[in-house]
Amino acid sequence: MLPQLDATHDPRLASWVASANGHPDFPIQNLPFGIVSAGGGARRAAVAIGEKALDLDAALAAGLFTGDEARAVEAMAGGALNGFLALGAGPRRALRARLSEILREGAPERGKAEPLLVDLESCRLHLPARIGDYTDFYVGIHHATNVGRQFRPDNPLLPNYKWVPIGYHGRASSIVPSGTPIRRPRGQIKGPDFAEPVFTASRRLDYELELGIWIGPGNDLGAPIPIGEADEHIAGYSLLNDWSARDIQAWEYQPLGPFLAKSFASTVSPWIVTPEALAPFRGPQPARPEGDPSPLPYLADTADQAGGALAIALEVHLLTPGLKEKGLAPQRLSRSDARHMYWTAAQIVAHHASGGCNLNPGDFLGTGTISGPDGTSTGSLLEASLGGNQPIRLESGEERSFLQDGDEVVLTARCARDGAAPIGFGECRGAILPAL
């Protein structure tokens, strides 16, 4: 069942945490969960509020939670949220409602809670969960079209695209939290003009703008998740930068798909934005273009078609050494939206489990690159530079076809609509280190 709007979404709500009011990412209507540590201390479960994080382990010890709320925080023990994700929507909603009470202006709990706040700036932000398996999908239809066009100008989308939510298994071990530097990979590369490949540093390093889905309770092996129940297994969302070495990919990917071109690193934003926080920004799945097939029954659900799309503005910003030198801000390269997903999150989950594959709490599913329909909304440099053939000109006078050493990529995600308090995801950031 899709989450309903309730008192926690009221746009008039303000928090006694002053920095939360009007905060572009973490006002009191958001309340995303994560894992933080401060001063080299242990990892603690936390909720972000403005420029602060409330230490939930400490808040539990201070007696601020009872019942389902307490059960939710108890399940966050051990420096990872997997146990909490496993509990599903009930305890998560109870905790959200209670946090909204505790943190709102005038709350009698302020005296107990205020000493348990830590400055986000002084915190280290970790991956919010241990990721057992990571899968990356390909549901950004404009991305699939743009990339396909580079290979097959007349027929960019393969025949299965509008039937199958295309996905592939990714590498879980090399997923890192926002802020972790990214080492440019070396790999086998064969230029079109060379007879033999060489092993060298990638020269076509790229980002990919994606959303990621955190799995909640999940399913047993052999027991598919019906589309009507898929939302119950979605515990939240983060941003994902699926770094890609296009030259390694081009040589290695036939016939079994991308491998080392992706597995050197993927960056995730550290806060899990819940389905509850996103409830005001859901809407109907965009109408399929005339002639597109209807989803097969195992992917079709009336409620999902009516409310399964998410209006999330997604942006890519680039900060280069040249921009830094001139004192310029990170330059926005693109602005897209999660509404450009051809399949909903519920369809992704139901498809993944449809053959019996078991999804576990803390598994992470990338959507694939979410590009928009034109050149201002591309989710990768491969698209923005038309395969490297048309470099982007930056305000610093620099040009980029692909990423250079020292470049820093920042992805952001923000939701806004009339009558709702805007919320955001926080940053998904990574800077490129030179190859070894």
Place this chain on the structure above:
Amino acid sequence: MLPQLDATHDPRLASWVASANGHPDFPIQNLPFGIVSAGGGARRAAVAIGEKALDLDAALAAGLFTGDEARAVEAMAGGALNGFLALGAGPRRALRARLSEILREGAPERGKAEPLLVDLESCRLHLPARIGDYTDFYVGIHHATNVGRQFRPDNPLLPNYKWVPIGYHGRASSIVPSGTPIRRPRGQIKGPDFAEPVFTASRRLDYELELGIWIGPGNDLGAPIPIGEADEHIAGYSLLNDWSARDIQAWEYQPLGPFLAKSFASTVSPWIVTPEALAPFRGPQPARPEGDPSPLPYLADTADQAGGALAIALEVHLLTPGLKEKGLAPQRLSRSDARHMYWTAAQIVAHHASGGCNLNPGDFLGTGTISGPDGTSTGSLLEASLGGNQPIRLESGEERSFLQDGDEVVLTARCARDGAAPIGFGECRGAILPAL
């Protein structure tokens, strides 16, 4: 460094565990490690010896180990061998040497050790380690050729095959130990004569005969493993059946590779056969055919080329309802050999880490299907039945193009050569349940 032959390999060694002497899989020269439970009890680390398993946790408590041997067994705590795999070769070799002493005929430790034996037949055998990430390679060149020929008769191998150890990420959550029943998956299937796909039970369910490599210490993110050190990160081997739904695969796999066609289940044999046990069966990498490229420097190592190949006879046996009804034994469908790997295990490991991807203790790498050069040595039914066009005739009078419900597939692996005691891997077994 490759393991050397020592007293533990002496073919004249016999054990006071009578069933070990002449045992086709687990004589005293093998000593593979695993995780067992008996009578619903806790998971315990164990070593297989003949028809028995020695409870290593109990043997540690009984004071049978000191120093590195004790450290090795202590690291096996918690019902999974990951901590032991992380220790690397030193403690593993010390434990092997000590177990060889304890279990050999005339050992004074017999009195202490004999009560700690359990019957393998009464044990439940679990996955030996928690698998963080699972990768499947494609290094069986005859398999790649056979499958490629079905699509491209004149040019079966793609241009990258002899340069790149081709691999892709697989699904870790659905790996199950030998004996677990396998539910036939449902999925999207589009027959060549149909305009649209349907969601239905797979009709082209297949096995794949593979070896699997268990990762030992592993590497940090961004720190590749040089080929000369790759063997130090291989903790052992098991058999792997990478069940495959060919009809789901054919429709879904472009452009990102196999996904739900594989992720419904993979079966692993429960014993980790160590590099030490396999030392007598190593030999030179088969000469590359005239005209094949030399491995690039990051994959080239003199010692690996001299001793990196493993002579392991691999067999597929099938037990059908019809064979059972007639009282017939499982029928051998094929006999192959791990020498047909185009790349060595060390090359697989070095390639996987070459771009900086981190491998962790307990990660599992499949070799890909290991077929031989002719029709008696195919590692899958897809090959044996020429894409389903030429069914196999069984001794029961039944025919098989692909697996039917109730069919049971048993993979075995055995090593033998003059002057060495033969050893084996135990079974990798799974029976097909009807689709839901």
